[in-house]
Amino acid sequence: MTPASDNAITLTRKDLLGLKDLSRDEINLVLDTAESFKEISTRTIKKVPTLRGTTVINLFYEASTRTRTSFEIAAKRLSADTVNISASTSSVVKGETLVDTAKTLEAMNPDIIVIRHSCAGAPHILARLVSQSIINAGDGFHEHPTQALLDLLTIRQRKGGIEGLKVVIVGDIQHSRVARSNVYGMTTMGARVTLCGPAILIPRSVEQMGVTVETDMKKAVRGADVVMMLRMQFERQRSIVFPSIREYSQLFCLTGDTLELAKKDAIVMHPGPINRGTEIAPEVADGPRSVILDQVSNGVAVRMALLYLLAGGRQ
Amino acid sequence: MKLLLKGGRIIDPSQDMDERSDVLIDKGRVARIAKDMSLSRNKGGGSTQIIDLEGAIVAPGLIDMHTHLREPGFEYKETIRTGAAAAVAGGFTAVACMANTNPVNDNRSVTDFILRQAAAAGLARVYPLAAVSKNLEGKQLTEFNDLKEAGAVGLSDDGRPVISSGLMRQALEYAHSLSLPVISHCEDLGLSEGGAMNESFVSTDLGLPGIPSISEDIMVSRDIAIARYTGTAVHIAHVSTAESVEMIRRAKREGVAVTAETAAHYFTLTDESLRGYSTNFKVSPPLRGARDRDAVRQGLRDGTIDAIASDHAPHASMEKDVEFALAAFGMIGLETSLALSLALVGQGIITMGRLIELMSLNPSRILRIPGGSLREGSIADVTVIDPEREWTVDPSTFRSKSRNCPFEGRRLTGKAVLTIVGGKILYRDAEFLP
Amino acid sequence: MENKKRIVMDADRIDRSISRIAYEMLEDNKGAEDMIVIAIRTGGILLARRIREKISHIEGVEVPLGILDITLYRDDVIMRGKKPKMGETDIPFSLDDKRVILVDDVIFTGRTIRAAPDALMDFGRPRLIRLAVLVDRGHRELPIQPDYVGEKLPSAFWEEVSVNLSESGGSDEVLIL
Numbered sequence: 072m073t074p075a076s077d078n079a080i081t082l083t084r085k086d087l088l089g090l091k092d093l094s095r096d097e098i099n100l101v102l103d104t105a106e107s108f109k110e111i112s113t114r115t116i117k118k119v120p121t122l123r124g125t126t127v128i129n130l131f132y133e134a135s136t137r138t139r140t141s142f143e144i145a146a147k148r149l150s151a152d153t154v155n156i157s158a159s160t161s162s163v164v165k166g167e168t169l170v171d172t173a174k175t176l177e178a179m180n181p182d183i184i185v186i187r188h189s190c191a192g193a194p195h196i197l198a199r200l201v202s203q204s205i206i207n208a209g210d211g212f213h214e215h216p217t218q219a220l221l222d223l224l225t226i227r228q229r230k231g232g233i234e235g236l237k238v239v240i241v242g243d244i245q246h247s248r249v250a251r252s253n254v255y256g257m258t259t260m261g262a263r264v265t266l267c268g269p270a271i272l273i274p275r276s277v278e279q280m281g282v283t284v285e286t287d288m289k290k291a292v293r294g295a296d297v298v299m300m301l302r303m304q305f306e307r308q309r310s311i312v313f314p315s316i317r318e319y320s321q322l323f324c325l326t327g328d329t330l331e332l333a334k335k336d337a338i339v340m341h342p343g344p345i346n347r348g349t350e351i352a353p354e355v356a357d358g359p360r361s362v363i364l365d366q367v368s369n370g371v372a373v374r375m376a377l378l379y380l381l382a383g384g385r386q
Numbered sequence: 387m388k389l390l391l392k393g394g395r396i397i398d399p400s401q402d403m404d405e406r407s408d409v410l411i412d413k414g415r416v417a418r419i420a421k422d423m424s425l426s427r428n429k430g431g432g433s434t435q436i437i438d439l440e441g442a443i444v445a446p447g448l449i450d451m452h453t454h455l456r457e458p459g460f461e462y463k464e465t466i467r468t469g470a471a472a473a474v475a476g477g478f479t480a481v482a483c484m485a486n487t488n489p490v491n492d493n494r495s496v497t498d499f500i501l502r503q504a505a506a507a508g509l510a511r512v513y514p515l516a517a518v519s520k521n522l523e524g525k526q527l528t529e530f531n532d533l534k535e536a537g538a539v540g541l542s543d544d545g546r547p548v549i550s551s552g553l554m555r556q557a558l559e560y561a562h563s564l565s566l567p568v569i570s571h572c573e574d575l576g577l578s579e580g581g582a583m584n585e586s587f588v589s590t591d592l593g594l595p596g597i598p599s600i601s602e603d604i605m606v607s608r609d610i611a612i613a614r615y616t617g618t619a620v621h622i623a624h625v626s627t628a629e630s631v632e633m634i635r636r637a638k639r640e641g642v643a644v645t646a647e648t649a650a651h652y653f654t655l656t657d658e659s660l661r662g663y664s665t666n667f668k669v670s671p672p673l674r675g676a677r678d679r680d681a682v683r684q685g686l687r688d689g690t691i692d693a694i695a696s697d698h699a700p701h702a703s704m705e706k707d708v709e710f711a712l713a714a715f716g717m718i719g720l721e722t723s724l725a726l727s728l729a730l731v732g733q734g735i736i737t738m739g740r741l742i743e744l745m746s747l748n749p750s751r752i753l754r755i756p757g758g759s760l761r762e763g764s765i766a767d768v769t770v771i772d773p774e775r776e777w778t779v780d781p782s783t784f785r786s787k788s789r790n791c792p793f794e795g796r797r798l799t800g801k802a803v804l805t806i807v808g809g810k811i812l813y814r815d816a817e818f819l820p
Numbered sequence: 821m822e823n824k825k826r827i828v829m830d831a832d833r834i835d836r837s838i839s840r841i842a843y844e845m846l847e848d849n850k851g852a853e854d855m856i857v858i859a860i861r862t863g864g865i866l867l868a869r870r871i872r873e874k875i876s877h878i879e880g881v882e883v884p885l886g887i888l889d890i891t892l893y894r895d896d897v898i899m900r901g902k903k904p905k906m907g908e909t910d911i912p913f914s915l916d917d918k919r920v921i922l923v924d925d926v927i928f929t930g931r932t933i934r935a936a937p938d939a940l941m942d943f944g945r946p947r948l949i950r951l952a953v954l955v956d957r958g959h960r961e962l963p964i965q966p967d968y969v970g971e972k973l974p975s976a977f978w979e980e981v982s983v984n985l986s987e988s989g990g991s992d993e994v995l996i997l
Contacts, residue, residue: 081903091591107906107907107908110908111892114943115943115944116942116943118942119939119942120892120938121892169708170707170708190709191592191594191663191710191711192592192663192711195662195663210593211594211711212593212595213593213594214593248593251593274589275589275590275596276586276587277587279587279590
């Protein structure tokens with residue numbers, strides 16, 4: 072018999088708002104726990120009773136099928152009850168503010184709230200206001216911590232570790248929360264990160280995050296262990312961010328030839344959904360070095376791990 | 387009734403005065419300044435109220451030349467009455483209010499309305515600033531002369547820049563011929579579009595779109611060039627960047643008639659305050675970096691910047707208690723501006739005399755309004771300051787209707803304890819004068 | 821308080837207990853057919869391997885061995901902050917219609933072991949489930965009783981009973997601390 076107090080592990084925080092806040096130990100804890108949860112998804116009965124009686128609310132102000140579904144599956148596999156609130160169908164349309172929504176939800180006493188919002192800082196508002204644990208599923212251009220954690224897990228699985236690896240992230244860095252979270256996570260875990268993209272889409276003073284910047288993709292990818300491609304969105308609010316799709320892919324599409332410049336065993340990653348032919352050539356996306364589908368399955372495991380580690384945290 | 391202020395330290399840069407003396411106020415004017423005045427020497431009878439100002443500073447009434455009083459149209463944020471009450475509580479005997487109301491103050495009937503409301507409130511003097519362009523649209527000039535006759539003391543589209551250089555040129559030239567100051571909000575909308583805070587490592591870290599400093603610099607440069615070319619004057623509002631300060635400094639050296647103001651938050655805070663996403667720090671122009679803050683302080687010190695003006699911008703909680711990107715820009719400032727400015731004196735960055743220049747003499751000169759001086763015969767607008775008073779900022783006690791203040795909880799030193807307008811005490815600090 | 825370590829079972833006693841358990845299991849089952857041994861992580865693993873060795877010795881048959889981690893099925897898992905460390909569950913064969921013997925080193929309050937049949941049910945439908953433990957130290961809080969027991973060892977509630985098998989270092993011994 073193994074007493075519960077032995078080998079007890081802790082994530083002593085109420086919320087997961089960003090990867091910037093996590094230490095190396097905390098990241099390892101999440102990845103190790105996620106690893107253990109992977110096995111459950113291979114069983115016939117993909118369910119454990121661990122979070123039975125827990126309520127997880129998915130509060131999605133931005134449409135997202137993949138992330139929301141991933142969280143929902145994760146919660147259900149732990150036997151938690153899930154409630155999905157999407158902005159277009161809720162009282163938000165009637166003009167209810169985020170603050171009022173937060174207070175209303177708190178009064179219903181869920182256990183965990185997962186929030187995705189188009190404004191940076193929105194999860195922080197929630198975290199300040201309500202006693203429940205908040206998981207940031209993406210806030211504007213700021214952070215998308217669960218994505219970075221599943222990316223780190225994927226890299227760790229394929230490469231045996233993260234320390235010292237050369238990682239290149241290519242795309243619209245300015246508007247990418249995936250890039251930011253990954254930069255925080257990877258630099259914490261000791262990887263060497265290079266950001267690559269059009270000059271107009273590199274955020275100001277980003278070198279201060281401990282990364283190198285390169286606008287020439289061939290130079291950036293040379294010798295890389297991991298090549299992560301970001302999704303390119305051409306229309307943002309009122310303006311077009313880059314002259315044309317064709318111009319972008321001429322410079323920044325990951326083709327088989329460009330991939331040759333990376334290490335022989337380099338892996339190719341993408342948070343999805345993929346714009347085939349724009350940021351990644353179809354044969355590379357489907358090729359042997361692509362780990363894109365691993366990322367998806369790791370996503371459920373990582374989210375299960377986070378729900379598990381944060382549940383009960385406010386008692 | 388006469389008012390005798392005894393034993394205070396009178397600081398009046400208009401007379402090069404910094405000495406302990408007494409001030410006699412009669413019929414709304416400064417009657418006499420002399421040491422050790424006693425009642426027996428008073429002719430003309432009538433009673434005299436005597437106030438002992440030992441330890442306090444007596445200054446010509448402070449003038450805040452950049453405020454938003456929100457009336458007409460946005461009375462839920464502030465009214466002229468509540469704004470004027472906040473002003474006297476902050477030590478201001480006069481304020482100039484901006485035109486971005488609803489309707490915009492671009493015609494004499496709105497100017498009339500503002501003046502009537504101010505008179506009815508009977509607190510701080512309110513000097514309306516009228517719009518440069520009709521409805522702030524930047525297309526057509528307003529009737530400068532008619533507005534001047536109605537009582538407007540200057541012109542500004544503040545809240546917005548005057549985008550067309552051609553229109554700005556016309557405005558400067560026409561206003562110059564009427565001796566009206568034009569106050570310019572310098573912002574290049576193409577560069578600032580979508581921005582929520584200063585563009586810097588902080589904005590990169592927080593994932594917020596940035597407003598680069600060049601947005602201000604480019605328009606400051608443009609306005610100075612137009613003023614230089616046409617031989618007219620221009621006043622730059624809320625200077626926030628190091629480059630702006632440097633350009634204004636150079637322009638002044640060359641003899642261009644440019645004047646400038648800044649607000650307390652630009653010499654007190656930096657964009658690091660934005661970490662934590664508190665919307666009370668969201669303002670336009672945005673809080674900049676440490677280098678800019680230091681340059682603004684230096685500009686105040688060496689004469690590059692002429693005035694401190696609060697840019698008091700009240701907003702209701704429903705406009706501020708929202709997601710950062712959606713929050714309104716602006717912070718209130720009438721009730722904290724003086725103390726934050728006194729901190730510069732405390733830190734040795736400026737002298738007390740210089741402070742009075744920045745907050746009283748220069749605003750009166752730029753706007754060509756009475757005040758700014760305690761010369762015998764001038765209007766008896768006086769601000770009495772206790773430079774040692776320690777207090778903690780608690781917006782819930784403010785006279786302003788709004789609470790969007792970034793300094794809540796901050797411990798400050800220095801406070802206005804008496805605000806006298808036209809010889810009448812319109813604000814008294816309860817601790818100082820029960 | 822001084823660490824008063826008492827050795828209550830030495831290597832020989834342990835060995836005899838394991839043998840007896842193995843014989844009892846085979847007798848009940850009338851052989852090793854359809855038998856599967858599932859160790860409850862972590863205490864049951866080494867013990868389960870020993871039992872399996874004995875069976876192999878006696879019957880000449882290798883019964884399948886699986887490892888079950890019941891952390892996620894415990895009723896005390898959602899505790900403030902501290903979560904028990906999870907281990908891997910490894911049951912790479914079907915349990916349908918099999919005779920499963922759950923193995924753990926010590927049974928105490930019964931709360932840990934209560935979770936095991938629930939967990940097993942998610943892997944399939946065994947014909948029957950039996951429980952084997954090396955030490956029964958009493959103080960049951962739930963109606964769970966082992967089918968095969970090495971030894972009943974009375975202990976005080978606050979004492980700790982520790983089973984150490986030489987594969988993990990040191991010698992075979994059961995200690996009360």
